Amino acid sequence: MMPSPLIEVRNVSLHYGRFKALSNVSVSFAPNQLTAIIGPNGAGKSTFFNVLSGALAPTTGQVLFEGQDITSMQAHDYARHGIAKSFQITNVFKQLSVHENVRVAAQMRYSRYELFKPRASFKQAIEEADALLGRVGLLALRNKTVADLAHGQQRSLEIAMALAAKPKLLLMDEPTAGMSPEETSAMMELITALAKERTVVLVEHKMKLVMGICERLIVLHHGEFLAQGTADDIRNNDEVRRVYLGQG
Amino acid sequence: MNLHSVVNGIARHRVASALLFLLIFPLLMPYEALAINILIYGLFAVGFNLVFGYTGMLSFGHASFLGVGSYLTGIAMVHFGVHWIPAIFVGVLASLVAGLFVGYLAIRTRGIYFSMVTLALGQVIYYAFYKAERWTGGENGLRGVNAEVIDLFGLRIDFLNPLTKYYIIWLFVALALWLVSRILASPFGSVIESIRENEKRTVACGYDVARAKLLIFVISAGICGLAGALRALHLSVVPVDSLHYLQSGQVVMMALLGGMGSFFGPFVGAGVFLYFEDIATNVTKYWMGAVGLLFMALILFFPRGIWGSLMYQLKQRGMLQGDRE
Numbered sequence: 290m291m292p293s294p295l296i297e298v299r300n301v302s303l304h305y306g307r308f309k310a311l312s313n314v315s316v317s318f319a320p321n322q323l324t325a326i327i328g329p330n331g332a333g334k335s336t337f338f339n340v341l342s343g344a345l346a347p348t349t350g351q352v353l354f355e356g357q358d359i360t361s362m363q364a365h366d367y368a369r370h371g372i373a374k375s376f377q378i379t380n381v382f383k384q385l386s387v388h389e390n391v392r393v394a395a396q397m398r399y400s401r402y403e404l405f406k407p408r409a410s411f412k413q414a415i416e417e418a419d420a421l422l423g424r425v426g427l428l429a430l431r432n433k434t435v436a437d438l439a440h441g442q443q444r445s446l447e448i449a450m451a452l453a454a455k456p457k458l459l460l461m462d463e464p465t466a467g468m469s470p471e472e473t474s475a476m477m478e479l480i481t482a483l484a485k486e487r488t489v490v491l492v493e494h495k496m497k498l499v500m501g502i503c504e505r506l507i508v509l510h511h512g513e514f515l516a517q518g519t520a521d522d523i524r525n526n527d528e529v530r531r532v533y534l535g536q537g
Numbered sequence: 538m539n540l541h542s543v544v545n546g547i548a549r550h551r552v553a554s555a556l557l558f559l560l561i562f563p564l565l566m567p568y569e570a571l572a573i574n575i576l577i578y579g580l581f582a583v584g585f586n587l588v589f590g591y592t593g594m595l596s597f598g599h600a601s602f603l604g605v606g607s608y609l610t611g612i613a614m615v616h617f618g619v620h621w622i623p624a625i626f627v628g629v630l631a632s633l634v635a636g637l638f639v640g641y642l643a644i645r646t647r648g649i650y651f652s653m654v655t656l657a658l659g660q661v662i663y664y665a666f667y668k669a670e671r672w673t674g675g676e677n678g679l680r681g682v683n684a685e686v687i688d689l690f691g692l693r694i695d696f697l698n699p700l701t702k703y704y705i706i707w708l709f710v711a712l713a714l715w716l717v718s719r720i721l722a723s724p725f726g727s728v729i730e731s732i733r734e735n736e737k738r739t740v741a742c743g744y745d746v747a748r749a750k751l752l753i754f755v756i757s758a759g760i761c762g763l764a765g766a767l768r769a770l771h772l773s774v775v776p777v778d779s780l781h782y783l784q785s786g787q788v789v790m791m792a793l794l795g796g797m798g799s800f801f802g803p804f805v806g807a808g809v810f811l812y813f814e815d816i817a818t819n820v821t822k823y824w825m826g827a828v829g830l831l832f833m834a835l836i837l838f839f840p841r842g843i844w845g846s847l848m849y850q851l852k853q854r855g856m857l858q859g860d861r862e
Contacts, residue, residue: 342741368743380741382734393727397743400724402752408724454743 293356295320295488296341296372296458301350303336303512310336311347311512320457323484325499326492326507327523329532333512334492335377335462341490342374342460343367354458368397373456375447377463377492381435388431390446391418394453421449425479441472448479459483461491465498477502496533500524508532544856552718555801556711569699570771571815573706575808577768580710582791582803583717584760589789590797591721592753593733597652597785598639598659602758604780605662606632606765611682611775612672621684621696625709625766632762633755635662640754644747656782663780679775696770706767713763718800720756729753790828794835796845805844 294317303311311333318324326334339345340352343364352360354370362370382390395414400406409415422428425445430438435446444464451459464480465473481502483489493499499506500520508515508529516526523529547554563572585599610628613619619627639662643654666673673679684696696702720726728749731739740746769775778784787810788803795806813831817824839846851857 363745365740365743365745368741374741376737376741380735380738382731382738384734385730389727393731393739394742396724396727401728401744402749403724404720405723407719407722408727409722411724450738450742 297353299351301347304348314514323489323503324505325503327496328509332509338462338492368454371457373451373454374460375451379443383436391449394450425449458488552715563703575811577764578807579804581764582807584757585788586792586803587757592729595652596655598655600784601659601662602632602761603765605635606762607769607775607779610766610769611679615681628766629762633759636755636758640751644750682769682773684770796842799845802842802844
């Protein structure tokens with residue numbers, strides 16, 4: 290029997306006026322699985338990602354997390370419920386230190402609006418931040434201002450920040466966007482390691498990249514669900530081949 | 538003890554050091570009234586900077602909170618015979634309410650729209666007080682805000698003595714600066730800085746950005762309201778220009794002049810601005826022109842502001858450690 294899904298999307302559609310970015314997509318994600326959402330340009334990958342992460346509300350349909358309907362949950366509540374994301378375009382706190390970036394993300398689980406207690410007294414958040422920086426290989430740069438970091442390092446920082454929420458579900462929007470080949474393979478290794486402890490869903494444009502590491506792939510096309518399965522299933526799926534090859 | 542450890546020692550105890558300096562400050566000024574003015578506007582600018590420098594929202598309506606604090610302190614004293622100490626609290630409370638009103642309506646907007654909404658609401662408040670002549674004295678301002686003498690176990694505290702007045706106001710400013718410093722060092726303090734840096738990421742980190750913005754806006758209004766309340770006592774009158782948008786513009790200038798990226802920058806900016814104004818008005822009535830030139834020169838050559846540039850230089854030379862000045 291299939292384990293009950295961690296997150297489930299039911300009949301989700303998202304329309305911008307007459308344009309249908311997503312049409313009636315239903316997918317579920319089992320716990321501790323690494324899944325990639327793939328598809329050619331304009332397939333609706335990013336829209337789907339934004340629905341999963343709460344950035345966009347679907348026109349119709351539902352999103353369930355651990356069986357709970359979270360479709361109308363506020364965007365800032367996602368992290369607290371254990372859903373974290375890394376953005377396609379790096380979104381970090383540029384003028385703050387590397388450590389402070391991750392510490393703020395970790396702080397959320399201890400204190401959010403406390404006004405009079407010094408933040409230095411929240412030792413756990415500080416230690417967790419350093420541990421995460423160690424994990425993504427940025428500990429040596431902890432006191433640097435983020436603006437001085439290389440692009441690839443900022444991408445790693447993004448992931449450390451997402452992990453600081455201790456998420457059950459980690460959503461990643463093109464985690465290797467703009468990375469060098471070396472950085473890309475290091476990132477893929479990190480993602481594989483992360484997926485051993487939690488559910489990871491990533492949106493990726495480069496199909497070959499994810500074929501090797503993902504247990505499951507979901508193919509979207511023109512905002513519709515096209516196919517899902519293992520890398521081999523997808524590789525041998527005629528429709529997927531037509532879609533990818535058809536556009537040259 | 539070398540210079541390095543002295544600088545870091547001062548930075549670690551920034552509020553204490555500043556307050557010690559402000560204790561001897563009136564001796565350095567040509568006359569006490571100017572020192573008091575700087576104290577009050579310094580607090581106003583620090584309060585304003587919570588929203589501007591720390592959260593990244595440029596409000597053009599902060600005169601409202603200075604003015605409401607002034608007026609309500611004055612109204613409580615003149616019309617209701619309230620003693621000046623509780624009257625200060627009335628003023629602060631009123632500015633908190635005004636902050637909630639303006640903040641609630643304005644924080645939904647961003648960037649230039651936020652500035653425009655705060656400016657417009659500031660004008661609404663200005664005209665409301667202007668028209669309520671029976672309570673506010675209208676164009677003439679509210680007169681007769683006189684703090685009576687307190688007899689504290691034989692110790693006479695007389696507000697008419699300028700130096701006494703300075704130290705009483707110093708006490709309130711000290712309390713407020715300490716409070717602001719505490720808030721900035723709290724978990725919430727890093728949330729507002731995160732909002733300034735990247736709102737989207739702050740939301741993704743699990744923080745309710747709208748709520749945090751409203752909270753800091755109200756706190757900022759309260760601090761500015763306290764500055765207003767003290768100003769009413771200092772001047773013994775509440776001039777209607779307390780609420781004028783020029784006042785809102787001036788505090789932006791003060792913050793930029795001193796450096797919006799630092800805790801004391803705005804205070805230093807207020808001091809430099811008022812000291813310069815004091816000298817320049819004696820020379821020419823077109824002193825605003827000179828201020829304008831000074832301002833432009835600073836923005837062009839020292840975009841971090843006077844205090845901000847100093848802190849930056851110290852950090853570059855390894856004299857100062859840590860994230861904040």
